[in-house]
Amino acid sequence: MPTVIIGSGTMGSGIAEVIVARGGSAVLVDPDASARERAQVRIAKNLSRSFEKGRLAERAEDCLARLEMSGTAPVDGVEWVIEAVPENVQLKQRLFGELDAQYPETVWLASNTSSIAIGRLQSRTRHPERVGGLHFFNPVPRMQLVEIIRGLETSEDYLAAARTLTERLGKTSVVVPDRPGFLVNRVARSYYLEALRMVDEGEAPMAVVDEIMEGAGFPMGPFRVMDLVGVDVNLSVTQSVYEQTYYDERYRPHPWQEDLVERGYWGRKSGRGFYRYE
Amino acid sequence: MSSRVWYIGGTDQEYRAWVDMGAPVARLSDDALDETRGAAWVIEGTVGPLASKRRRLQRLSGLGYAHILTAANTATLAAQTRWMGSTVRLIGYDPLLVMAQGSVQTLVSSRPDDTEGLQGLFPGRRWHEVADQVGLVFSREILPIINEAAAFAAQGLTSAEIDQAMRLGLNYPRGPFAWAEVFGWDSVYWGLRAMEDMYGPRFRPHPWIRHQIGSSLIEREDGACEK
Numbered sequence: 093m094p095t096v097i098i099g100s101g102t103m104g105s106g107i108a109e110v111i112v113a114r115g116g117s118a119v120l121v122d123p124d125a126s127a128r129e130r131a132q133v134r135i136a137k138n139l140s141r142s143f144e145k146g147r148l149a150e151r152a153e154d155c156l157a158r159l160e161m162s163g164t165a166p167v168d169g170v171e172w173v174i175e176a177v178p179e180n181v182q183l184k185q186r187l188f189g190e191l192d193a194q195y196p197e198t199v200w201l202a203s204n205t206s207s208i209a210i211g212r213l214q215s216r217t218r219h220p221e222r223v224g225g226l227h228f229f230n231p232v233p234r235m236q237l238v239e240i241i242r243g244l245e246t247s248e249d250y251l252a253a254a255r256t257l258t259e260r261l262g263k264t265s266v267v268v269p270d271r272p273g274f275l276v277n278r279v280a281r282s283y284y285l286e287a288l289r290m291v292d293e294g295e296a297p298m299a300v301v302d303e304i305m306e307g308a309g310f311p312m313g314p315f316r317v318m319d320l321v322g323v324d325v326n327l328s329v330t331q332s333v334y335e336q337t338y339y340d341e342r343y344r345p346h347p348w349q350e351d352l353v354e355r356g357y358w359g360r361k362s363g364r365g366f367y368r369y370e
Numbered sequence: 371m372s373s374r375v376w377y378i379g380g381t382d383q384e385y386r387a388w389v390d391m392g393a394p395v396a397r398l399s400d401d402a403l404d405e406t407r408g409a410a411w412v413i414e415g416t417v418g419p420l421a422s423k424r425r426r427l428q429r430l431s432g433l434g435y436a437h438i439l440t441a442a443n444t445a446t447l448a449a450q451t452r453w454m455g456s457t458v459r460l461i462g463y464d465p466l467l468v469m470a471q472g473s474v475q476t477l478v479s480s481r482p483d484d485t486e487g488l489q490g491l492f493p494g495r496r497w498h499e500v501a502d503q504v505g506l507v508f509s510r511e512i513l514p515i516i517n518e519a520a521a522f523a524a525q526g527l528t529s530a531e532i533d534q535a536m537r538l539g540l541n542y543p544r545g546p547f548a549w550a551e552v553f554g555w556d557s558v559y560w561g562l563r564a565m566e567d568m569y570g571p572r573f574r575p576h577p578w579i580r581h582q583i584g585s586s587l588i589e590r591e592d593g594a595c596e597k
Contacts, residue, residue: 237539239535269527271525278518279522282514282518286514290510295503296501296507301511303474304467304507306474307474308472308473310542340572
């Protein structure tokens with residue numbers, strides 16, 4: 093049975109890539125034809141590279157034969173629908189209302205949201221027990237973890253099915269409560285926020301903070317991570333956690349992030365973030 | 371002066387970490403402090419209420435040391451200097467970063483040649499001077515991560531699940547609970563308490579951590595810690 097993935101951005105295409113690379117079939121849905129085209133090129137390139145490097149036993153063409161790109165989501169013969177549209181609560185709520193109406197109640201509906209409460213998505217469905225989170229990490233083909241998020245009304249059957257799916261994809265899963273930021277993003281917030289505060293207070297320059305954390309074994313210091321994932325993305329997750337915790341000061345975003353985002357200094361992708369990459 | 375470095379007042383974990391850093395470090399109890407009189411280097415690593423640390427530093431102040439390397443993640447070097455008097459040469463360090471075996475270590479010092487002295491004593495480590503603020507850099511980064519993780523443990527997730535998630539989700543070298551085991555829960559608790567005192571309630575130790583070190587833990591007025 094194909095897995096339907098809604099949204100062909102970095103996360104959606106990454107999930108589709110992993111599914112077809114692991115022998116499954118996927119339908120990647122995006123109403124934007126040019127976005128679909130870009131996603132297909134990206135997936136094909138990644139699969140070819142994996143095959144060349146020996147990480148994939150099957151040729152890219154054979155994997156791609158199991159990938160369908162579509163402007164609309166098929167309904168028949170589907171077991172899972174995974175949503176990976178932009179992190180906008182209204183957009184996701186509307187989508188889950190539509191998916192719930194469109195698909196029989198035996199179809200599992202998952203959101204790949206990194207910070208929006210699953211309960212808010214369940215609230216727009218008639219069958220909230222078949223709705224939960226499947227939070228993949230970027231880049232999906234390389235990152236091993238999937239957070240399975242248990243919303244207020246998510247059923248045990250959903251959790252079991254989600255575990256089976258993630259195992260099939262070669263991933264390790266952990267079931268986490270539907271708390272703002274879930275587990276990983278929540279626990280990691282202070283890594284960024286305290287670094288911003290320390291530099292702002294003159295404790296140490298940012299390059300020194302990065303060096304100290306990398307010297308202790310972290311693959312990247314906090315500023316380098318923010319530049320890699322995007323200063324804008326990091327700020328958006330922090331804002332979401334801050335708002336959903338009713339403005340708990342632990343998660344208060346730092347004005348420095350806002351300043352960089354306003355100026356378009358979004359990190360590596362824009363050539364400048366906390367560091368310059370030109 | 372003896373070339374030996376004396377370690378006083380801290381934890382087994384920290385003592386072993388200093389030994390692993392390659393200097394000839396020997397541990398000594400408070401009863402034998404006279405043996406250290408006139409030593410070139412003494413490391414003072416008290417974990418616990420600041421009153422305990424203050425009391426120990428005051429005892430050390432008359433022993434004629436050339437340098438005291440003092441844990442400065444829970445009290446600023448300025449405060450410690452006031453406790454001891456300015457005749458003793460104090461250099462601050464972060465005990466958690468030592469236990470993490472960081473290749474880059476932090477120090478707080480008012481003299482430029484202290485960096486050189488430490489680099490000579492602990493070859494293979496680089497020492498970066500940072501401002502004299504509670505938490506230094508590493509403790510302030512790592513302890514809130516552990517504190518957040520404790521909230522998930524309180525909700526029923528296992529430490530193994532949480533550690534695995536942080537390692538696989540973000541490539542952290544260790545999960546929060548594995549870090550806490552490296553430092554010892556006492557060090558985690560008192561590090562958070564000091565930062566709570568300095569920076570506010572965002573560092574308040576989660577009750578789950580308090581439970582780890584003894585649910586009836588009470589600080590007595592004399593600074594001792596009852597469990």
